[in-house]
Amino acid sequence: MKIFVDCGANRGQSVEKFRELFPDHEEYVIYCFEPHAELALNIDISPNEGEVFAEAVDTRYGYADFYRGPSTLGSTLFPDKITGDIAKIPTPVRSCNLPKFIREIPEVDDFVVLKLNVEGSEYPILREMLDTGIIPRINRLFVRWHYMKIPSISEVVHHRLIKDLKKAGVVCEDLFW
Numbered sequence: 001m002k003i004f005v006d007c008g009a010n011r012g013q014s015v016e017k018f019r020e021l022f023p024d025h026e027e028y029v030i031y032c033f034e035p036h037a038e039l040a041l042n043i044d045i046s047p048n049e050g051e052v053f054a055e056a057v058d059t060r061y062g063y064a065d066f067y068r069g070p071s072t073l074g075s076t077l078f079p080d081k082i083t084g085d086i087a088k089i090p091t092p093v094r095s096c097n098l099p100k101f102i103r104e105i106p107e108v109d110d111f112v113v114l115k116l117n118v119e120g121s122e123y124p125i126l127r128e129m130l131d132t133g134i135i136p137r138i139n140r141l142f143v144r145w146h147y148m149k150i151p152s153i154s155e156v157v158h159h160r161l162i163k164d165l166k167k168a169g170v171v172c173e174d175l176f177w
Helices: 013-021 098-103 122-131 155-167
Strands: 002-007 028-033 050-053 056-058 062-066 091-097 111-116 138-143 172-174
Touching: 002 013, 002 098, 013 028, 013 111, 056 062, 056 098, 056 122, 091 098, 098 122, 111 122, 122 138, 122 155
Parallel strands: 002 028, 002 111, 028 050, 056 091, 111 138, 138 172
Antiparallel strands: 062 091
């Protein structure tokens, strides 16, 4: 089975770009995660293609504090984010434990493409995937990094994560889409 997991799906632009970049996209099951429920409702995924979740991705199931920006771009689970003019008062949103979600994907001949544009959550998610041995399940990893926008995530933490991912054999492709 081939799987595309789109985290930070927004309006579904990355699904469209995925369809352009992967000629075999019809062979994939697509899972989209977008905490802005009003956006998640409009992502163009048919039930036979996959599923859309109106949830943030995190390292735990339940609810998370979501700090919204003035638009649907740049919202985050990190209260110290310095860009995007995020709200000081969080909104609770449902959250999915992404490492566990990926662990529960059946392993039979799977090929997993993971796209993360999650405004800082990429760090705890990828760290947990490394620490729990889930990271080898990812065949292609596309990430938009946000350490420079979140003071609680240092450049040292960023480079250590990149080094550990490389050591685990994972190539991080910068997210240009």
